[in-house]
Amino acid sequence: MYRDSKLRTITKTISWRIWATLTTTLLVYLFTGELKTAIEVGLLEMVAKLLLYYFHERLWDHLSFGKREFPGFVLWINGIPRSGKTTVAGLVYKKLKNRKLKLQLLDSHDVRPLFPETGFGHEEVNTHIKRVGHLAAMLEKNGISCIASFVSPFRESREFIRSQANNFIEVHLDNDPETISRFDPSGFYDKARKGDFQHVPGLHFPFEDSVAPELNIDMRSKTPEQAATEIFQYVKNRFEL
Amino acid sequence: MYRDSKLRTITKTISWRIWATLTTTLLVYLFTGELKTAIEVGLLEMVAKLLLYYFHERLWDHLSFGKREFPGFVLWINGIPRSGKTTVAGLVYKKLKNRKLKLQLLDSHDVRPLFPETGFGHEEVNTHIKRVGHLAAMLEKNGISCIASFVSPFRESREFIRSQANNFIEVHLDNDPETISRFDPSGFYDKARKGDFQHVPGLHFPFEDSVAPELNIDMRSKTPEQAATEIFQYVKNRFEL
Numbered sequence: 001m002y003r004d005s006k007l008r009t010i011t012k013t014i015s016w017r018i019w020a021t022l023t024t025t026l027l028v029y030l031f032t033g034e035l036k037t038a039i040e041v042g043l044l045e046m047v048a049k050l051l052l053y054y055f056h057e058r059l060w061d062h063l064s065f066g067k068r069e070f071p072g073f074v075l076w077i078n079g080i081p082r083s084g085k086t087t088v089a090g091l092v093y094k095k096l097k098n099r100k101l102k103l104q105l106l107d108s109h110d111v112r113p114l115f116p117e118t119g120f121g122h123e124e125v126n127t128h129i130k131r132v133g134h135l136a137a138m139l140e141k142n143g144i145s146c147i148a149s150f151v152s153p154f155r156e157s158r159e160f161i162r163s164q165a166n167n168f169i170e171v172h173l174d175n176d177p178e179t180i181s182r183f184d185p186s187g188f189y190d191k192a193r194k195g196d197f198q199h200v201p202g203l204h205f206p207f208e209d210s211v212a213p214e215l216n217i218d219m220r221s222k223t224p225e226q227a228a229t230e231i232f233q234y235v236k237n238r239f240e241l
Numbered sequence: 242m243y244r245d246s247k248l249r250t251i252t253k254t255i256s257w258r259i260w261a262t263l264t265t266t267l268l269v270y271l272f273t274g275e276l277k278t279a280i281e282v283g284l285l286e287m288v289a290k291l292l293l294y295y296f297h298e299r300l301w302d303h304l305s306f307g308k309r310e311f312p313g314f315v316l317w318i319n320g321i322p323r324s325g326k327t328t329v330a331g332l333v334y335k336k337l338k339n340r341k342l343k344l345q346l347l348d349s350h351d352v353r354p355l356f357p358e359t360g361f362g363h364e365e366v367n368t369h370i371k372r373v374g375h376l377a378a379m380l381e382k383n384g385i386s387c388i389a390s391f392v393s394p395f396r397e398s399r400e401f402i403r404s405q406a407n408n409f410i411e412v413h414l415d416n417d418p419e420t421i422s423r424f425d426p427s428g429f430y431d432k433a434r435k436g437d438f439q440h441v442p443g444l445h446f447p448f449e450d451s452v453a454p455e456l457n458i459d460m461r462s463k464t465p466e467q468a469a470t471e472i473f474q475y476v477k478n479r480f481e482l
């Protein structure tokens with residue numbers, strides 16, 4: 001809920017009065033040809049209308065008619081580990097924040113205090129992703145758009161979230177372990193192959209691609225900045241930002 | 242984020258023009274004593290100002306200066322089982338919803354899909370309540386006020402939530418198993434005494450009262466409606482609704 005402060009109303013009143021009184025004075029002058037009369041009517045109008053306008057504004061501030069709330073969306077950024085989800089999500093967040101949207105970034109870090117440590121088995125990941133989806137839908141319902149970046153390899157849980165949200169936007173950052181390994185200083189996939197990490201989607205078990213994600217971005221040929229711009233443009237066009 | 246629809250701006254423009262042009266016409270008439278001139282100036286002003294006002298409104302709709310967002314709060318309704326928390330929370334929700342606040346009701350039912358089934362042991366309840374607190378604080382941070390009703394017998398977890406929220410309002414619905422048993426057709430406490438329920442605070446282990454809850458309501462002498470009214474009045478006064 002937003003309410004105008006009295007300072008806003010006063011400033012707006014003065015802003016309007018300058019334009020309105022100048023117009024009135026000009027009109028009376030053009031109409032009568034008398035500069036003195038024009039200025040006198042202008043001054044008189046100024047005094048009378050300042051108060052009237054102020055109270056008209058305060059009244060309208062309490063009428064919700066025609067105040068449209070931005071609907072909110074769930075932007076679901078998905079991909080195999082190290083595909084660039086967190087980086088891209090951060091960049092999209094910054095771009096959208098400039099548009100004064102209500103936004104909540106959701107990633108493992110944000111939701112860790114909410115959910116107990118979750119394992120990486122099929123069932124556990126599926127349940128965890130669904131829980132995050134419930135949370136995102138609750139936020140969206142209240143007008144808060146979410147940018148969520150999670151490794152969500154199972155079609156079932158993604159379709160569940162789609163069914164919960166009003167405006168679900170699935171973004172798939174397409175990449176493969178070989179390409180990522182070439183640029184990844186942490187050597188995640190090399191370590192995973194040696195057995196340091198288990199249950200890695202795209203390596204130990206298939207990552208279930210979506211049939212029709214809203215956006216499919218090939219990260220082999222795009223920088224995170226380019227990917228973020230593509231996502232931002234999609235959201236901007238879809239919601240007429 | 243709220244934006245004015247064009248219909249709102251058009252309606253507001255017409256509303257203003259009626260008042261403004263009537264004032265102008267009256268002033269010119271009082272000033273010149275000529276009815277014809279007064280009406281002519283009024284008509285001329287009406288045409289010119291309609292457009293000017295419309296665009297002035299559209300411009301100001303994009304200025305966020307002085308648009309104050311309601312801060313949000315976490316209203317934490319607490320008490321032993323069957324003390325009336327859910328009923329009171331529902332009534333408060335209805336009263337506040339009429340004030341066009343952004344509100345989210347949080348109770349076991351709402352958060353069950355978010356959190357896995359949680360047991361009733363000390364540690365488990367403590368952790369669960371803290372998680373709900375995290376969620377409530379996340380909602381509050383985004384301008385959504387929460388009405389939460391949970392059996393939260395441990396001072397530690399309540400103080401944790403107080404530390405997370407900006408505006409934490411603790412309401413204690415004071416009652417005792419003996420009084421509740423007299424009016425409870427489900428016979429909850431009788432069953433609990435026979436061993437059907439374990440870990441019941443106020444019966445099997447002490448319910449840790451708060452030192453200074455914002456509101457302490459004696460449910461032995463008040464109806465849920467009276468309790469809800471008391472809570473509503475507190476919120477209304479504190480946030481100048």
